[in-house]
Amino acid sequence: MLGKLLKHEWKSTYKTGCLMLVVLVGITFLGWLAFRSPMWQTLYDDNAYYRENFGFSVLNLVSVFTLLFYLVMLVAVPIGILAYLGVRFYKTMYTDEGYLTHTLPVKEGQLMxxxxLISSLWVLIIxxxxxxxxxxxxxxxxxxxLxxxxxxxxxxxxxxQVYGMGMRDVVNMFESELGISFRAYFIYIIxxxxxxxxxxxxTLFGAISMGQLFTKHRVLMAIVSYILVKIVMGILGSVVKGFVTYSYVSNHNDSPTLMGSYLNTNSIITLVLNLIFAVLLYWVSYLVNTKKLNLE
Amino acid sequence: MSELVELVGVTKAYDAKNLAVNNITLTLPRGKIIGLLGPNGSGKTTLIKMMNGLLTPSQGSIRINGQYVGTETKAHVAYLPDRTYLSGGKKISQILDFFCDFYADFSKEKAMDMLHSLNIDPSARLKTLSKGNKEKVQLILVMSRSADLYVLDEPIAGVDPAARDYILRTIINNYNQNATVIISTHLIGDIEQVLDEVIFMRYGHLVLYTSVDNIREQHGKSVDAYFREVFAC
Structure with missing residues (x-):
């Protein structure tokens, strides 16, 4: 049943996900077009021809606005996919469509x-x-x-030639200055x-599920829950990282790898905290769906 | 085992003052068509939702086929809710494939036959259908299953009399003879001829559970007339 659920969930989401990707490709193309404006060539200092011919023009204005549009869309697309996935989760789990979802002969754990999985995959892809x-x-x-x-x-x-270092040297410098292996850092990023x-x-699903614990104004309570969860995550994250910073300042001397070691510890703590929050919120959603399901 | 549904002390409280279903204990047999009848707010839909796992009882337990409501019971209960629970953007054929994937007892051939007899195009998207046809499609999906228990919440509300006849014929002709059908409705006169037994509910309480024959013999009235007498305002 898990495979069938995965198949149908993917089929139901791929169109919107792909649309978001198309939007990204589209704005990237617009960005490329924006850089075709002669204004950008004037940034190359040694080329007097372009500097002399540079002036205010409609083309340059369009270029600037196109790049502004690119930036707005670059922020809007990830927010858009999150909003879409949140609304879809709410609709299929807690509104009329939930009547079908929750009467399927599958375990609630499998639904969750x-x-x-599919929603996280889409966020990652975007x-x-x-x-x-x-x-x-x-x-x-x-x-x-150029x-x-x-x-x-x-x-x-x-x-x-100018700086006396290639990409390999930049990586080496990064590793020696921070005391962090570049490969380890790359794995950490992934x-x-x-x-x-x-x-x-x-966080999104957990907040929506928390909203279901209320008898009235469930959507509003879901939004309030989301904001509260974000605040709690922020405060707890700051407190824990504050302790780590304090402990490093107090216990370490001027070690050449101090910064690297500190960044390493901080990164691991961020990962662990995120993992704890994610598991906790997954458990909340699971609990609401198995023990506290009350479809209106 | 002749008992199909067993409810023991089932209670649903939305808040401290509002008991939607109050301490219902009931055993329902196989092979019957049972009317779940009561005025608005009597707790019929709440009871049905609990039988389908959409609401969690505040107290008591529900067993279907000897099993508590869960994944196993959902595989053997065909439920028609009182609303459209299908995504409007999907084609009917896609919905049939969905049911095929998840319900082992679903017959696509049976569903296609019923769609054909109603001149409903399987390639049409649900949102393009009329309200009545949407309800018929949902009923077809439910009645194309070979389930042990069919739970139909207001299956004939909001459709014209001709469609009501079709829906009732569909229910009678397609349900598995070893199965039980529970039909919740206000329109008692329309379904009375198909009912074997009736359950009367009021303010969340069980008022009466008896056979249709018993009402006719003991009270000399139709179910509709007796219902009006019991629930007279």
């Missing part, structure tokens, strides 16, 4: 697992899409500010992205 879009835009910016006929490869070669997607979904 499927909703959580987040990766946002990262890729930002990376692409940075590349567009670099290429836009003189004509000057390629990105040439840019990196010149960068290495894990925290996955866990972040899981935590954001569980």
């Amino acid at each position: 697992i499927v909703k959580t 987040f990766l899409g946002v990262c890729l879009s930002v990376f692409a835009l940075m590349m567009f910016l670099i290429s836009a500010t 003189p004509p006929g000057y390629t990105l490869d040439e840019f990196w070669e010149e960068f290495e 894990i925290s992205m996955i866990l972040g997607a899981f935590t954001s979904i569980m």
